[in-house]
Amino acid sequence: MAERFAARSSLSLRRWRWWHRWSSVLCTLFLLMLCVTGLPLVFADEIDDALGRLHPARVASSPPSLPIRAASVPDLVVADALRRHPGLRPRIVVFDADAPVIQLRLTRGPDDSYAGSLALSYDRRTGALLRDGEPPGSGVMRIVLGLHRQMLAGLPGELFLGAMGIAFLIAIVSGFVLYAPFMRRLRFGQIRRSGSPRLRWLDTHNLVGACVAAWMVVVGATGIMNTLATPLFGLWVMRDVAPRLAAFRTAPVMMPTATLAAAIASASAAVPGDRVLSVTFPSHLAGSPRHFVVWVTGRTKVRGRLMTPVLVDAATGATVMVARLPWYLRLLELSRPLHFGDYGGLGLKIVWAAFDAATILVLGSGLYLLFARPPSGRRARSEEGRLVRGES
Amino acid sequence: MRLWRWPLLLAVLTVAGLCLSLCVENAFGASVGCLLLATPIGVMARRLWTR
Known part of the structure; x- marks a missing residue:
C-alpha cells in the first residue's frame, strides 16, 4: 500500500516537473523581456520628470x-x-x-x-x-512601452504575450507544488555550498521564487488581464455602444459647434462629484462622429481608477448617454494598478522594482538550470539527484 | 518554523500589503502596505546575504 502510494506520488511529481520545465521553456525569454522593459516603466513618471516634464x-x-x-x-x-x-x-x-x-x-x-x-x-x-x-525622450519610452505591451506587433503581439502569461502562471504554480517535496529535508532558505554550482543556483532559484511567488502571480494575472483590454473594450462597444450609435455609423465627422466648456459642464452635471480626465473630439475611431466623449473618474483612490465615458452632443453640448462600463471592464481597470505598482508613491515603486529584479533572478537562474549540464555518469547523477532532493 | 509555513507567510504578507496599499486612502496605510510588501524581499535578501 505504502509502495503504491509512493509510486503514485512519484508519478505525480514527475508530471508537475514536466509542466514546470516546459511551461518555463515556453515563456522564460519573453518574461525576461517583459521584466527588463518593465523596470523603466515602473519609474516612467520619474523618467518623464528627469527628461523635462x-x-x-x-x-x-x-x-x-x-x-x-x-x-x-x-x-x-x-x-x-x-x-x-x-x-x-x-x-x-x-x-x-x-x-x-x-x-x-x-x-x-x-x-x-x-x-x-x-x-x-x-x-x-x-x-x-x-x-x-x-516631450524629449518620449520616443524611447514609447518603444519600451510598445515592446512591453505588444512586442511592437499590435493585437497579435498582445494576445501572444497573454498566452506567455498563462504559461508563466503554470510555471509558478507547478514550481510551488515542486518546492515542498524537493526542499523537505532542508531549512527554509538554505543554500548548500558543498554541492556543485548547479545545486547552489537551484537553491537560489527556489528561495527567490518562494519569496516572490505571490507577487509574480498577482502581476502575471493582472498582466494577462491587460492583454485582453482591446478585445474586451471591443466586445463592450459592439454589444452596448454600437447599437445606440448605429444611426451615426456612416455619418461624416462633424466639427463641433458646442464649446468644450459646455460639454465638460454637461458631463460633470451628469456624473456629479467626478473629475474630468479627458475629452475626445468627434471621430469614427473609438468614438462617435457627432459626439464628444468626456471621460470622467472618481476622486477617491480606488474610484479614481474607474473611468466612465459620457457622450455629449457636439452640436448642442447636451449629455446623450452615460455609458457605465460592464463588470469585466471594471475588473480590468481595478487590475491595472496591481500590475503597474503606481498607486503608493515612490516607496511602492522601489518595492516593485525590487520584486521585478528578483523575478529576473528567478528567470535567469531557471535558464541556467535548464542549460547547465548535470554531472555525467550514473553515480554522479544519483548523487546530484540525492542532493537535489535535499538528502544531504 | 516548518518549511511550508515560510513561503505561505510571505505570500500572505505580499497579498496583505497589496490590498492595504491599494485600498487605504491615506499615506500611513500605504506605507504599512509597502512595508508588508517589502518583507519577502527583505527575507530573501537576508538569506542570500548570509548564505
Missing part, C-alpha cells in the same frame, strides 16, 4: 498667450493650437491629474490614428503654451 509653477513667468478665464481655457487652448497649426484637427484634450497642465493632440484627419499626432501642452490656469511637440 512640464511644471507650470516653474514657467509661470512665461507671458500667457491667451486671456485668462478658467472655464473657457480648454476652448481657448484648442483655438490657439489650431491657429498655430492650421489644417490639423483637435482629437483629444487630456487634463493632467498631478499638475495644472492640459495636453492636446492634433491629427490631419478626424479618423487618423494617434501614432502620428502632434502634442501641445498648455498651462491649465492661464492658457499659456508650455510646449509645442513631444
Whole structure:
C-alpha cells in the first residue's frame, strides 16, 4: 500500500516537473523581456520628470498667450493650437491629474490614428503654451512601452504575450507544488555550498521564487488581464455602444459647434462629484462622429481608477448617454494598478522594482538550470539527484 | 518554523500589503502596505546575504 502510494506520488511529481520545465521553456525569454522593459516603466513618471516634464509653477513667468478665464481655457487652448497649426484637427484634450497642465493632440484627419499626432501642452490656469511637440525622450519610452505591451506587433503581439502569461502562471504554480517535496529535508532558505554550482543556483532559484511567488502571480494575472483590454473594450462597444450609435455609423465627422466648456459642464452635471480626465473630439475611431466623449473618474483612490465615458452632443453640448462600463471592464481597470505598482508613491515603486529584479533572478537562474549540464555518469547523477532532493 | 509555513507567510504578507496599499486612502496605510510588501524581499535578501 505504502509502495503504491509512493509510486503514485512519484508519478505525480514527475508530471508537475514536466509542466514546470516546459511551461518555463515556453515563456522564460519573453518574461525576461517583459521584466527588463518593465523596470523603466515602473519609474516612467520619474523618467518623464528627469527628461523635462512640464511644471507650470516653474514657467509661470512665461507671458500667457491667451486671456485668462478658467472655464473657457480648454476652448481657448484648442483655438490657439489650431491657429498655430492650421489644417490639423483637435482629437483629444487630456487634463493632467498631478499638475495644472492640459495636453492636446492634433491629427490631419478626424479618423487618423494617434501614432502620428502632434502634442501641445498648455498651462491649465492661464492658457499659456508650455510646449509645442513631444516631450524629449518620449520616443524611447514609447518603444519600451510598445515592446512591453505588444512586442511592437499590435493585437497579435498582445494576445501572444497573454498566452506567455498563462504559461508563466503554470510555471509558478507547478514550481510551488515542486518546492515542498524537493526542499523537505532542508531549512527554509538554505543554500548548500558543498554541492556543485548547479545545486547552489537551484537553491537560489527556489528561495527567490518562494519569496516572490505571490507577487509574480498577482502581476502575471493582472498582466494577462491587460492583454485582453482591446478585445474586451471591443466586445463592450459592439454589444452596448454600437447599437445606440448605429444611426451615426456612416455619418461624416462633424466639427463641433458646442464649446468644450459646455460639454465638460454637461458631463460633470451628469456624473456629479467626478473629475474630468479627458475629452475626445468627434471621430469614427473609438468614438462617435457627432459626439464628444468626456471621460470622467472618481476622486477617491480606488474610484479614481474607474473611468466612465459620457457622450455629449457636439452640436448642442447636451449629455446623450452615460455609458457605465460592464463588470469585466471594471475588473480590468481595478487590475491595472496591481500590475503597474503606481498607486503608493515612490516607496511602492522601489518595492516593485525590487520584486521585478528578483523575478529576473528567478528567470535567469531557471535558464541556467535548464542549460547547465548535470554531472555525467550514473553515480554522479544519483548523487546530484540525492542532493537535489535535499538528502544531504 | 516548518518549511511550508515560510513561503505561505510571505505570500500572505505580499497579498496583505497589496490590498492595504491599494485600498487605504491615506499615506500611513500605504506605507504599512509597502512595508508588508517589502518583507519577502527583505527575507530573501537576508538569506542570500548570509548564505
